[in-house]
Each structure stands twice: as C-alpha cells, then as structure tokens.
Amino acid sequence: MDRIFVGGGGPGYAEPQVLLLNYANRHGLIAGATGTGKTVTLQILAESLSAAGVPVVLSDVKGDLSGLGEAGSPEFKLHDAFMARAETIGFAETYRYEAFPVTFWDLFGEQGHPVRTTVAEMGPLLLSRLLELTEAQEGVMNIAFRTADEQGLALLDLKDLQALLVWLGENSRDLSLRYGNVSTASIGAIQRRLLVLEGQGAAHFFGEPALELDDLFLKDATGRGRINIIAADRLMGAPRLYATFLLWLLSELFETLPEVGDPEKPKLVFFFDEAHLLFEDAPKPLVEKVEQVARLIRSKGVGVYFITQNPADVPEDILGQLGNRVQHALRAFTGRDRRELKQAAETYRDNPRFSTEDAIREVGTGEAVTSFLMRKGAPGIVERTLIRPPSSRLGPAQDRAALRAASPLGGKYDTALDRESAYEILKARAEAAAEEAAMDVEAETDGDDAPRPRAGRRYGGTHSRGGSSSAGNQASTPRKRSSRSDSVGEAFAKSFARQLGTQAGRRVVRGILGGLFKGR
Template structure:
C-alpha cells in the first residue's frame, strides 16, 4: 500500500499544474489503474509539439480524438488530418457503453457524452470546403524544394517567378507555370535571355516533367483560387468552443507528394501569417498529422530541412504540431527531438527489427524506477499508453503508464446525411467552393503568342504578295520583250520581202 501511495504522490507531484490543463487519464502501476493519479498536460506547453505512436489497433486515433475534444472544450481550435476516414464522429455525441463507464470509474473522471463543432475540409474531389493555394504564394524556393530540382533548375525557377513579377503575369495554377516555362524556351526565348540570361531547354523540360508528376497526384486541384486563409482555422463557435477542422484525406495515401506539398505550404503560410506569441498560456491552434510518415515519405533532403526549420520555429506563433504514426522511427530525429509530449501506445515485437525499434523507443523516455520501459511497451493494452510530457517550466514529467479516458464523441464515422448537413451549415463552403479562373499567365501569354503568330502570319502573307507581284512583273517584262523581238523579226522579214519583191519587179519590167 505504501508503495502505491508513494507512486500516487510521485505522479501528482510531477503533474501538478497551476494553470489550465487537459487530463489524459490516470497512471497505472503493476497493471492496476491508480484512481486519481491523474496525468495532466498544461495548456501552456501544448505548443511544444508532440507524438502519438503505436502499433495498429492500439488506440492512437482515439487518443487523438480525446486531445482534440478537450482542446475544443478549452476554446482552442484544432486541425486534423483524417486519412483513415474515422474522425468525422467528433461531430456527434458518443452513445455510451458500460465499458466506458467502467473505464472512467477506474480513472476517477465522470464520463460526459457530447458532440463538438466540426468543419469538413477537402484537398481533392471529396465533399468539403475546398483547400487551395496559388503557385505564387509558394514562391520559387519552396516550389523548387517540392519538385526536388537541381540547383541549376532552381535558378531557372527563380528567373521564371521574377519574369512573371516584372511583367505582371499572375502564377495561379500549374497550367500558368507550365505555359511560362514553354514560352521561355520558344516564343519568348530571346526576350528572357536578353534580360535574365540563358535558359536551358533541357532544364525546363526536366522541370515540366516534374510538374506533370505533381499533377498526376492531383495537385492541379490544389493549386488555384480562392486561396485558403489560415486564419479561418482559428474560429470559435457561438458557445466559445474551438472549431475542429477535419481534412478528409482518405483518397490521398497513394499520393504522398501532394500531401507533403499541402502540409508544407500550410505550415509556411501559418508561420508567415500568425503573429509572434512567445510563451503564452495556451496555443492558438493545434495541428494533428495522422499517418505522419506520409509527410516524410519521398521528401528530399532540402524539403526535410524546410520541415525541420518550420517545426522549430512555429511554436513561437502559438501553434502545436502533433505527429501520429505507428513507430517513432517514422519521424526524423531532427523533428523527434522537438517534441515535448509523447504518448506511446503498445509496440509489437514480432521480428528482430521490431525488437531493435522497441529498444530505441525505450531510450527516448525518461528513466523510471517504477517501470521497465521495454517490457511495458509490449504489454500495454488497447487505450493504454506510456506518457511523457513537459510541465509548466518545460521540464520532463515522470513517465506514466496511463489508462486513457474515452472520447466523449462518437467513435465511428458520420453518415453521408450527417456530413451533408454539416456542409450545408458551413459558413466557409460559399467562400471557398466557388470556381474561379481569372485571367492569369496562361491566358495572357496565350493571347500574346496568338497576336505574335497573327502578326507573323500577316508579315509572311505580305512577303508572299510582294514576291508574287515581283514574279508577275518579271513574267510580264519577259513576255513584252519576247513580243518586241517577234515584232522586230516580223518587221524585218516584211522589209526583206518587200525588198526582194522590189528587185523582182525591176527584173521583169
């Protein structure tokens, strides 16, 4: 009993907080839940980022759901990446269950079923508020890193963007960028080389092929207008709850480049738009990146550097990033080292590689006299996790094997009818789902090329007419000369005949 009391004091002391907080659940010791040994996460440290990891079926998504619900209830907006399609249930109250009541009794927290305000967003053709951005907003450096081009090709991209800026050619979508690249190596080659230097046709061809690859992953739906304003992610409902923005990505798993492109642009836009917060008492926005390995999959070294830089800097804007994945090793070390909250669900030791991963994972957690971390990692049940967080002074809290509370909302998807109702009531649908295709680089250059071709055709026709006129004139001159010769010849012949006849007349007189 004394050991249990010591552990209770150990947890309560380590997780003491003077400010507002979120309760994740209750700590466990020797497989038993210690009621009232609550694991509390201060709102003040939630912009220090975090990780939710664990094998398939261990409860990662439900942990994400619990965090999103509690943040919303505290008036903090949330952005979720719904890759598996099972997060829309946040918009409906849980039907409850005896096992949920039993769990919460052990934890020492009453269960209260409720729904939360949600906004459904979409990157693709799925129903939802359309998320878009223009090519110009990316800029040449970020766009080059997304395409993973060479240094020379990145220089050409900078020239293309500069030319468009100088000549007031809006780069809104991918067809604009492709048109400018084609123009730079054909009709406008002399114009660009005169002011900006030589542009290699081979390099522009390579860039075009990479843009086509991006298009094939559905990026043509993402690039364009109207650009999504990131401040729309930070809304509250009429009751003061933070909006939970859910991006439906169920059809995007086989298109990692589009996903990483979107995420990088979103984080870059948030960083450039949000004001500096410093060490505020609560985050302005918390973003959960489910299936986080998709962000890093196929990412170039340059792109990885960009992601790491944003992760390091964006917390000063009051934004917390939470990566959800199966194994912590899915997240690069440079990013992993920036994560303050770690919720580690069970890992499976089926292979030598799995056992090695478990050993590495255990080393990422504080040493505890109450747990053998490697052993606990393989014995955790569904809805249980090892938790390590930061207290209000930024110090690591004690490691706690935790029974997590259950979601207050539905642990299942909404029906098509329920989703349709939410979309109909959305204040953002009308703003962002209008199709806009205003005049941009594609139309301006197409018109310029048409005028140039028309002028060229006119000039060619003029030259043809002059050539025809000269040819006709020469033919006429030749005919006149031939006629004159014939006349002279005839006249000469007539003279000769008259002369001959004159002689004959004289002879026969």
Template sequence: MATSGNKLADTDEKIFIGKGEETAWLTLALANRHGLVTGATGTGKTVSLQVMAEGFARAGVPVFAADIKGDLSGISEVGEAKDFTIKRAKEMGLDFQPDQFSTVFWDVFGEQGHPVRATVTEMGPLLLSRMLDLNDVQEGVLNVAFRVADENGLTLIDMKDLRALLDAIAPNGGKKAADDEEDPLAPIRKAAQSYGNVSKATVGTIQRQLLVLENQGGTKFFGEPALTLKDFMKTDRDGRGMVNILVADKLMQSPRLYATFLLWMLSELFEELPEAGDLPKPKLVFFFDEAHLLFNDAPKALMDKIEQVVRLIRSKGVGVYFVTQNPIDVPDKVLAQLGNRVQHALRAFTPRDQKAVAAAAQTFRPNPKLDTARVIMELAKGEALVSFLEGGGTPSMVERVMVRPPSARIGPITPEERKAIMDASPVKGKYDTAVDAESAYEIIQKRIAGTAAPADGEGGGGEGGGLLGQIGSIAATIFGTNVKRGRLSTGQVIARNVTRSVTDKVIGGVVADLGKSVGGSIGGSIGRSLVRGALGGLLRR
C-alpha cells in the first residue's frame, strides 16, 4: 500500500484502485501474480472489475473479460459525470475525468460480437471429454479416436468431422473378417481396435453427448476460421490496451461450455506464449467471471493441471483474475496462487454463510486495526477489503477502501452502439464468415465412395510404411499430389517422427508458415496439434 499523500492517478508502474485510511495501488510488475475479486451479488464486483480493466488498458495492457450480465460493455463508451461519481471522486481527492476504451466484442454464438471458434483438434480429447461430461471409459475411446485421426490423415475441425470419425471407428456389427475387403473403413476400425476394445455402445453414448452439446450451441463454436489468440493481445493507436469482452449472457445457459471454453483459452495461451520472466507489466490480463464453474465437478487430474497452468502461466506474462462470490469457491491450491485480492461484502444469514465469511477473512494478511470478519459483513456497496502484492511480492495488510468510480460508462450499451463498435472493429471480416474446408468428414465420405487416396500405410506400392514412404508422403503433401489445400499429412507425419523439442524449435515454424500460405487457419494449428492443447500436453508429460 502507498500512503494517502501520493498523487491519486494511474502511473506507469501502478493502478489506483481506491482509498480509505490508506490508498490502494495495484503494482503492474506484480499484476501477473494473479488475483481474486469476490463478494455477494450486488456489492460492486463488476465495478471493481471495470476499474481494474480500465487501469490495465491505460497502462497499455490488453484485457480479456467475460461479461455475464452485459454491464461491462459500458467500458466502450464515454463515462457520464453523474452526481454520485463526482462526489465519490472528490471524497478521494480525485478529479473525475470521463473516458472510454477501445473495445472488441466476441460471442461464441456470433450474435453480439465476432464469432469465436476453435477446431476439435485444438480443443483436444481432455477438454472435450470435460465438455461432454464423459466417464473414464468414454474418455479413453475419445483418445483412441484422436490417435486414429492422426494416423489416418483425418483433420478434425467441426462437429460433423468428429461424428464421422466416431462412426468410422465403431465396430461394424455382424460383419465377418472376410467382409473387411468390401469395407473401405476397415483399416480405420482395425486401427481403433488395436488400442483396446472400442464398443459400439460406448461410441453411441459419446454421439448422444455430442447431440446435447450441439443443442447447447456447440456446433457454432467448433469450426474455421479458428481464433488467433494474438488478436486479443493488441493495443490501439494511442498505445492503450484493447479491451476484449466475451458476451456471455447466452453462453452462461451452458455453464460447462462456458467454463471449458475459457479453460481452453488459458491452455492455448500457455501453449503459444514464450517464457517472459518478470516484466514491468503483463502481456495480457484475463478476467474469469463466475469462476466457480471452472472447478465444479472437475476430476482430480484436471484440477491438478488447472493449478499447474495457473501457476506456470505467470512466467508467460499473463495475469489471471478470478471473479466469484466467495473465496471458498476456488480450490486451495489455486487460491494460493492469487496474490492480489479484492473482497466485497458477504452476508451471513446462515451458519454456512458465517463459516464462509470466516474463511474469506482468513485469506487476508491480518491488520491489527481491523476485525476482518466483522468488516466483511459491514461493507457498503462500492466498498471493499483489499490486499495487493507489494515489495518483494508479499501481500500487504488488508485495508478497507472505497473503490474509485470508473471513468467509462457504468452499465450496458445499446444495440446501436454495439453495432457501431463492431463495424469499426480491427478484426471485422476476419471471423465473421464460417469456412467449411475439406476435413475428416469429406475424406471419410470419399473413402466410402472409393475416390480417396490411400491413408498412410495402406497400399501405395513399394514405399510401404518405412522412412522413404513417410518422406514421400511429406513430399506429396507439400507439392499437392494427394491432399487438398495442403492439409494434414505433413503435420501428422512430423508428429509421429520428430520429437517434441525439435518440432517446437525447428519444424513447427516451417509447417505453420506453410499451412498459413496454403491451408487457412488449420495450417497455423498444425504445430499446435502436435501437443493438442496445453492441458492435454501436460498430461502426457
């Protein structure tokens, strides 16, 4: 904490959050140590989130935030000098200056923002299993499906690709071995069975879960052009960080899809960004609203990896801020990584509530001047208990402060204002039209019709499956003899024959450049498919 004598304005090194007996400053150099904003409904969490987002944007740090109720959209419009905002600012010794911030709206459903898409390959079997709520056996079959797709040159882009692949690996009930010659998908079925018993019943269960996901809008999420996360990490012409807002009011009707999507984003950031060490300010700050949804019913293996990613992504220059009602919503291992805390009021009407208040109080460094547990229940709207990291990264003593008023508008914008912002967006036209390129579904249909080229290891004359055959397959793809638009077999052959470290350092960049020139966004994801998402990759390490 800084003393109240300091100038109450954001600087190149810190963000002014609020003022009580002491002034609350969030140090930019320690902002990538993550944070937590908690409090009961209606106590001011969204305003605190907006104040922090504005501060980061002023400092040139891009922001990504989920907007559950639409209230955060006002950050894109000039604030209004209302009586209560002017009064609160004066009480802090702050001159209220209306402001607005460059904003890009995103929407998984493409209705109130630019569409957000990922390919099935990028999502990977681990996160997809969580999204589908699969058990261990079903998750195992899904892993088999992804392995078979790799080995047979089948790119998984959208839902119909995954459905076609699952149909292809399902046992052909009632068929004898002699009938395999008449079944163009027999090599795929055999490959699947070689990894273990893949039953038709299990495949059917996964297909039904896919239907549930499709009914929740998952079809719109999977496809191309896939999101390039670097589009989140931009500054505007004035050097301010862009504020990226995920419109999540409709997405929240599918909590598992919402939580898995944001977890996928974290894993992609972890995978793509290089090590950065300690920076003067973060490269990106990520606000995860309704954070408890991330941890609900998550299996232990996934929980361990969430904790690992949260811990390690700090070194990539990314700060993660969870927003939820109570600190007990966040597992202890993750909570221990969150150094910057803002606690709004909690109400204790039941014994369980009283335990929650006590637990929240215990997460702060004690202040002899405050009875933290009592103050948490007394906080007025807009007040908060805060503790930010200082000095060598140690948490400051908890202080009671009034959060400063935001400079931009408080509350939602109109549909007309949203449309104007989207029309002027720096990514306008890049993601707005879906592309249905050739992928697993089309390739499987061609094989059934007898028009597709043989998969790796099938036929192909004297080259067989040896090294020469693999080199030939790479050359065939590069020079366009077998695979349309440069898709697939290059990445799959490299994935099977080049180690992870060599791929990351040498071949990944070459293949990504090749893919970008001839294969659209899937080319850019070939390198990523080698590890297929940070969480999936971590589990295999």
C-alpha cells in the first residue's frame, strides 16, 4: 500500500484522487465552511493512515472524533448514502465498516490519559518565547534555570518555578554580582505571566509523570498505527495553554527525532482541527515556531495537517508549506467573502476544464476540490472530488469508557506524582533556617525571664485588627496559618523576628524563608 484513496467521482468529476504516502509528510490543509464535511475528510485520512501503519495525533475540538474507535453500522441513518457514494466512486468492492485503534489524551485528565511535561523539559527559551518576555526578563529566566541546575533544584511544576523566582528576588543582590542585574521588576512581570498561564489550567500540564514521546508512535497487534485523540473542547477555551502544549509537542518532536529524509511513509502525522481558533489568539512566537516546524520537520518523517474554515485563517508563510489540500465549499455572501474565495482559488494549480473559484463555491457537502502532490513532489491539478465515506462510526463513540479501558497505557499516566523538587527543597531550607534562628534567639535570651521588646521598632507587635494587645497576650495567642505554605517553622521564625527584632530574626525575614513564603 503506497497511497491513500481519498475520493473520485462520476461524470464531470475527477479520476480517483489519492494521497501518496511518500509525500504525506509534506503537510496539508483541509478547509471549508461549517457543515461542508471537513471532519469526515479528517476522519477518512486518519483511518487510512492508521491502516497503512502510520500513527496519528489529532485534536478533537467538538468531541465527535472518538467514533474512530468503533466500526460504522448499517443501522446508521446515512448508511444508504454511504453505500451509494461508494458505488459512485468505484469504492464499493473494498468499502467496509471497521474500528481503528485509538488512545485518548486530555491535558486535564478527564477524558483520557493526562498529558504532562516538566518545566525543565520546556526549558527557559521556549518558556520565554511563549510568555513573550522581554530581553531582560528572558535573562532572568535563564538565570533561574542556571541556578536550579547548580543547586540541584528540580523544576517539575509551576510552583517549583514560582518558588525559585521568589528566591531569586530575595537574593538578587548576591546573584547580580555573578550573573548581572536580577531585577525584581522583571521577576514580578514573569510571575504575572505565569499566573495567567496557571489560571488557564497549566498546573495540569506541568508535572509528572511526563509524556514519553514514544507512546505516540504505538501500533496495535496487526501493525495498524494508533490514533491518538487529544480532547480539545475545553482546551480551546484556554488559547495560551493550547499554544503551550502545541509549541512544546512540536518542538520536542523536532529536537528528538532523527533525520530520515523522504521516507516511504510518514513516521507520524498531526491533524490540528479548528486551526483558525489556534492562530487567532496565538502569540507571535507560536506562529514563528509552527512556521519553522512546517519547513523542517518533514525531514523527520512527520506530517502536519491544518483543518480550518478558510485558507486565509492560516498565516501565509505556513500556508505555502502545505502541499496536500482538500478544499470544501466556501460561502461568498459579502465582498470580503468573495475576496477570500478568490484568494483561496489562486493557491491551486488551475484546471482548464472548470473555474476553481466557481467549483469551491458550488461543491456540496461531502464534495471538495482537491490537489495532492504528484510524482517528484509537484502539485497536482485541482480536481472536483466526491470524498469517500468513512469506515468508522461517524460522531462520538457509544462506549468511550470501554475504549479508554482498552488502552495499552492504562495506569501509566493517570496518577500524578509530586516528588521532591525545587519547592520542597527551598521550603526545607527555609524551615532549617527558621530552626537555626530560633536556637540563636534561645541562646541570646538564656538566663532572662523574657525578651524585652524595643520601643518604636518596625514590627510593633502582632496587633489584632480590632485594636492593640499586650506583649503577654501576643506571646500567648497563636497566629492563624494564612496559607498552605505557612509552616510551623515559618510561623515560629516570623514570630521571633517581629517580637524580638534581633539580628537573627531579621536575617530570617529578609533571607530565603521570608522571600519564599511571603511571595506565595
């Protein structure tokens, strides 16, 4: 099998249209207005690639691609239409209903295996580009990662990075002597951007166990490539998190996979549904990175296909890299629609038998104008094509739970790990510093009945909100823990620092303990 049958036609339509497997890694585009059949085209391409032994990764924006894991049925209301279409395009003899091996993934861990990576694997450069940091802020981010490496502080999740940045701020004077200026303003700006990312659900994405890329390349016992379905219905509501995920995944593949040139078939194919939603709110670094990937990752044997409403939704530099195209109908009700329709038609190699612009406007649901790369990688002449019907179930799976239970990765990613990392190590150091400070204070006050507070000191006692209290009441009334990071050691140290104003107490407040926990 060296090609994928996409469709054909009767009178006035094309000869059988095929996607050559050795050019499937040259990327592609599936475009068209809502309801014109883009999802079915995506589905039949994913089915065919899987049958050819090519693993597939696709984002399921509407939740209706889980049906790939179940076979179609004669009881389906469109069965007769499917059979008629198969007969028309000469596909009846080989057309049959069948299910395909699927693996469900979900960044939030609700509809599939959780997808995670660590902050360390993301790296300072990728994070800086994603967060759109300035040069000064990017410098601080690099210092943070360098310090973490030197001090053995594992950066696994967001709280590790946030805690380390606070520590950098509290020790900025010492660090600046070695690395250059570490501005607390820059640290604050980074923390704000991390907070936005955290608010969109990044706490689910950063952590362990981290995704092993090899698990996206699995095949079933018969040699069919597994179709990795990433739940994106909720994810698309968090565009920065979606950008984070996409940028990381493509970058990891690009950096990890070896060069293979032009293989007989792809090693992996990505489908990004509703790509217009991705590019509308995507930060510029993401667009630049996707453009770079589109140019270079094909030599790694990876194909990337974008599914969107209009080719104009895809940045022009990326659009030019997409050699295999399926264009469903576009509507042209306004002047802008007509201009975009004309621009879409101009991106195809003309067919003298018909007007490409008219064809894009006139094709019905389940029809398209197509252009696939031919021998030697030349773009094919645009043709009107009847898309073949899918073999798997059209729409959501009826028993998604059973499909999830059959995953070969069951239990590998489902339970999150929280091993000792930067946050825990810095917290332990802080508590050790607090204990040392307490011992210093105890030694200084040994032999006295009680420490005598200084008049007019900065920390004038632990007054209640309703009024002041005596020193004795302050000593006897325990402070309420204000957050999860207010440990017993921290509260003890802060109490001594504020009540006694000793050198040891002040050292704790302005040192690692005060910085780490005051900032959380």
